[in-house]
Amino acid sequence: MKSKNYSENIIKVFKKDGFVLSEPDVLLDSDYIIQRSGENFRKLMFTFEDDAGKSICLRPDLTVASCIKYLKDNPKKNSKIFYSGQAYRRSDNRKDKVINDQLGIEILGSKNKFIDDLKILKTIDNSIKKIKIKNTSIKVGDVSLFQNLIESLKIPQRWKMRLKRHFWRPQYFKDLLNRLETSSDVDPAEINLDKKRFSEMKKLNQSKEIANRKVSEILSRFDRKIKDPRLFSENKKIAKIIREFLKINCSASKLEKNLINFLEKNKLRNNVFKDLSTIKKLSKINSKTIFSTNFGRDIEYYTGIVFEIYNSSKKEIARGGRYDGLIKSLGSKKNIPAVGAAINLNNLKI
Amino acid sequence: MKNLLTIGLPSKGRLKEESISFFEKNDLKPTSNGGERNYFAQIENLPNSKIIYLHAKEIVQRLGDGTIDVGISGLDLLKESPINLQKKIEVKKKLDFGLADVVVAIPNDWIDVQTVADLEEVSFDFRDKKNIRLRVATKYPNLTNNFLVSKGITQYEIVPSLGATETYPFIGSSEIITDITSTGKTLKDNNLRVLKDGFILNSQACLMFSKKKAKNLQTFLNSLTYV
Numbered sequence: 001m002k003s004k005n006y007s008e009n010i011i012k013v014f015k016k017d018g019f020v021l022s023e024p025d026v027l028l029d030s031d032y033i034i035q036r037s038g039e040n041f042r043k044l045m046f047t048f049e050d051d052a053g054k055s056i057c058l059r060p061d062l063t064v065a066s067c068i069k070y071l072k073d074n075p076k077k078n079s080k081i082f083y084s085g086q087a088y089r090r091s092d093n094r095k096d097k098v099i100n101d102q103l104g105i106e107i108l109g110s111k112n113k114f115i116d117d118l119k120i121l122k123t124i125d126n127s128i129k130k131i132k133i134k135n136t137s138i139k140v141g142d143v144s145l146f147q148n149l150i151e152s153l154k155i156p157q158r159w160k161m162r163l164k165r166h167f168w169r170p171q172y173f174k175d176l177l178n179r180l181e182t183s184s185d186v187d188p189a190e191i192n193l194d195k196k197r198f199s200e201m202k203k204l205n206q207s208k209e210i211a212n213r214k215v216s217e218i219l220s221r222f223d224r225k226i227k228d229p230r231l232f233s234e235n236k237k238i239a240k241i242i243r244e245f246l247k248i249n250c251s252a253s254k255l256e257k258n259l260i261n262f263l264e265k266n267k268l269r270n271n272v273f274k275d276l277s278t279i280k281k282l283s284k285i286n287s288k289t290i291f292s293t294n295f296g297r298d299i300e301y302y303t304g305i306v307f308e309i310y311n312s313s314k315k316e317i318a319r320g321g322r323y324d325g326l327i328k329s330l331g332s333k334k335n336i337p338a339v340g341a342a343i344n345l346n347n348l349k350i
Numbered sequence: 351m352k353n354l355l356t357i358g359l360p361s362k363g364r365l366k367e368e369s370i371s372f373f374e375k376n377d378l379k380p381t382s383n384g385g386e387r388n389y390f391a392q393i394e395n396l397p398n399s400k401i402i403y404l405h406a407k408e409i410v411q412r413l414g415d416g417t418i419d420v421g422i423s424g425l426d427l428l429k430e431s432p433i434n435l436q437k438k439i440e441v442k443k444k445l446d447f448g449l450a451d452v453v454v455a456i457p458n459d460w461i462d463v464q465t466v467a468d469l470e471e472v473s474f475d476f477r478d479k480k481n482i483r484l485r486v487a488t489k490y491p492n493l494t495n496n497f498l499v500s501k502g503i504t505q506y507e508i509v510p511s512l513g514a515t516e517t518y519p520f521i522g523s524s525e526i527i528t529d530i531t532s533t534g535k536t537l538k539d540n541n542l543r544v545l546k547d548g549f550i551l552n553s554q555a556c557l558m559f560s561k562k563k564a565k566n567l568q569t570f571l572n573s574l575t576y577v
Contacts, residue, residue: 034483039504042495166502175502217475328481
């Protein structure tokens, strides 16, 4: 099948399943993206300046571009959209493609997580079946399970936040776990010096700002920090539990059993992992579905289920997931949960 | 002239004086025919050579394109330059002057922030509570990006600065800075403090070669007896 026919057939499935065409902008305001996604996103972007000195980039990602368009158009409505277009990404690795042809769907303002996650998965699966690609396999992860686990552990809130934030950066995460085991980040000598300044600063106007932070904000964080109640022996145990969790890798149908074993072995509450129904259903869509707790750690914006679909020669042909925080971080005042996926046309071509 | 050796030296300040003094100690005294402000000089006992005085940053660039063969400049400036340029330049000798550190500095009164790990936490507070990114003013965007990202800080925005970066946090242009410092006095005088583990680079003056010409430079290198 030619790639044009691929697209036509996939789009037919998208439309049949109720997704409406949306055409996100090709050129985006780079400063807007950097301000909201952080400087490390810049490495992926092709950036240039227009005559007025404004920095513009080619859309690095169609999900981000679609969210920006959604926010511009009408953020009140839920929308089920599909797009067909190219994303442009810079990479240090010469083997990576710069131009990626993508066909994707998104449910922006997704109110029912279970129904919508499954809807996205089913539509992508139907599209792949429609273009007669057989013997596919799925790899799936769920960032929220990791978050459930962290919440159930007895470590200071600061450390919980920290571990959650850096889940998607495996190398740094490893360092963090080592640090959790070995060191305290509170230096007693230093603290004594600063305590003096602490009492001086208490007398200041608490809403006075020092480089954009209120005095009250600084003092309350200082206070929280010196009361950090970490115990080294406990931390070793906790780091071990987290490492063990991240090794779980099994067929999706066996996930529930494995998680229960894991909880029992580590003497954790049996209701830590809240809901596995989507993953269980996924194993019915495709029997070759592998679940891995360590999967989906390369894109920061995912917050729930993450998946990739491969063809018989193990090339990735589609990927997607839930991203409940992205639209807010792009400037929306409200939380707007969302889920989506895209088919990578480049890897369909034979 | 085919075998002419072109040497780039810093055109002003202490780096200029110390570079000249390094050459003099090696019995290679630069002399200039023109006035004090002439940008060219020769070395008497090194025939077929000429010296050009350039901005230290320019020295790195001209080594990269091969206009000059040898130069003295700061390691910070080399490491800040684009990777393709760095690949064309070889550091031959680290010299014992121009010692300074590129560091992360924060307002003194952020007493809850001692380490990069603290800063990381604060940067997420900026994102989550204020929905803006922590702004980092710097003359070293590349070094700063590499350092911060390697330490888990991703939620920030670079504000390019040309100078007097120390003022930025107090005039509302940024929250923190990265900058070069040798004694720390300027930072201290401006109510800034270096993070305990906020050392990005130990910099010093270096003798650098253009890799294109490196083969022909052995004679010159041999003439440097005083190191």
